[in-house]
Amino acid sequence: MLNRRFIPIVVTVSLFLLMFAVGSFRYTGFFSLQVFNNLLIDNAFLLIVAVGMTFVIVSGGIDLSVGSVIALTTMVSASLLQQGWPPYVVIPLVLLIGAVFGWGMGAIIYYFKIQPFIVTLAGMFLARGLCYVISINTIIIDDAFYTKMAQTKVNLPGGTFISISVIIALAVVAAGMYIAHYTSFGRNTYALGGSEQSALLMGLAVKSTKINIYMFSGLCSSLAGVVFTFYMLSGYGLHAIGMELDAIAAVVIGGTLLTGGVGYIAGTFFGVLIQGVIQTIISFEGTLSSWWTKIVIGMLLFMFIILQRLLSGSRSALRS
């Protein structure tokens, strides 16, 4: 008998396969390795953000600032590169900024017991506002390293290719899986999400775990920002608007419980792919408008949350 815990992730994977199969039967040229690779190429940054978000949501929190941190990263990178800073200084610097930003939010959440929702909301405003402080216009990047990263194709057997961003994203997913399941930080995150009180009484390092979770999410966001910069080759304050919702949706569709304690990075991986497939199908269909993506994602979110409720027992449904 299948473990109850694995049902959401099995549903996610089956749904992805089903959607891909439907697309393959419906449209000529859909069923190819390159279409699958394009899913990864176009969603590499979302994948990275979603890994960080998975940790936050598993711990029972939420991080609304990720989209803004991406925008801030593109903006800082673009303006520094414009002033002639070399990429090998700029990239570590923006990663540091993202991590410090996340650390700050985590510290406020832990020390002052303010809801993560409102703290990261403030972080979202702040990061977005800082972008505009730098500039309200698009800054184009023409740095040789960045354009090289954007254009390099890594050839795979079978005549298909992926981008360097995909390799980074897959490395983050692998690292995320390792951290979640084979380190004490990962185990503490699950414990924290299960019950913070119990985690504290068990003597787990609640303080450092909680702050580090948000720091990790900030780091992931800025790394996603770097990848996003490769993708867009520009810095702009309006980049990645609504990305936080895409990331949360991917995590939820991937089977992570919003109440915390349960979830898998692998599920998130497929959650991102499902969103990518929806976009691909809509673009293959041609006549459908892109706003259908939002409606379909909304419906999927609804479906998965209902599924979670059914699986996690209906007693708590009477809560309110």
Added chain:
Amino acid sequence: MVKHHLFWPTVVLAALLLFNFVYSPDFFSIIVRNGNLYGSLIDILNFGSPLIIIALGMTLVIALGGIDLSVGSVVAITGAIACLMIRNGSDQGAWSLVLMAIGLSIAAAILLGLWNGLLVSVVGMQPIIATLILMVAGRGIAQLVADGQIITVSSKPYNYLGAGSLAMLPFSIFIVAAVFLIVSLLTRRTALGLYMESIGCKPTASRLAGIRSRAVILLAYMFCGLCAGIAGLILSSNVSSADGNNAGLWYELDAILAVVIGGTSLNGGRFSLTGTLIGALIIQTLTTTIYMIGVPPEITLVVKAIVVLVVCLIQSASFRQAIAARWRTRHYPAEQEVKTHA
């Protein structure tokens, strides 16, 4: 007096207004032009009216320990429905058509609120997530209704709603007054307000005490949808158009901010409608001030972020204790210091 829950919001609002007065002394001047009153204060009330209305609805939802992220999307949907109906009518200026469009879009807004309420109270989802669904899908629905375009209408009666004036004042101010009066009477003159605070404190205990919490929660979300609908109509009629992408963008955050500044705790259980009113006015005044003193409007977001943080820190018990502890240690007598150093 310092302990009164409206003390700090009022002080902030007064300080903002005072700053404006010092910066530009004619800030408070109100002149009569074409039989209407004009002035910065009137503008603040007029442009702030959608925010105030949404924030009032949000207050009730937050009082119940919930949150409604979908208000911005509801604003976009109602605007789109109303404008679409009016544009497709044979005579755009006909009162019957405009009233029907308003009625239908308000009904749609209440229906969307009902959907949120059902998810929260019957299905038992966390409010953030339940309303997140509509927030994501709602923008798509608004685009679908408007067919991805910005619908413009030229209808005098519809335009009156957001840009007309009555008794020398903008009409929207009267809508705000009506909504505020109705909510205040309903929550403070009937037992409904008490029920809400009770449910916000402890849902299970309230249910055991015989309060029909599901019905109350449903009502609150429906009311929040209604408020967002009214605000959507005001916003779209003010510019005589509906933009599915940008109408009501960020309104959910501003509304939550207004509620929190007004002293309503995000944990639920107690609420202050007057506080919310002041909170919304603070945000609108802040925006006006930023525009007036010539700081680039883009900085508004940074200022808002700092305001949210400061307000939340003041509300946080552990932060106050930390500050109080530091304050006390600074006030030891001088002899003690000498002794420890000796």
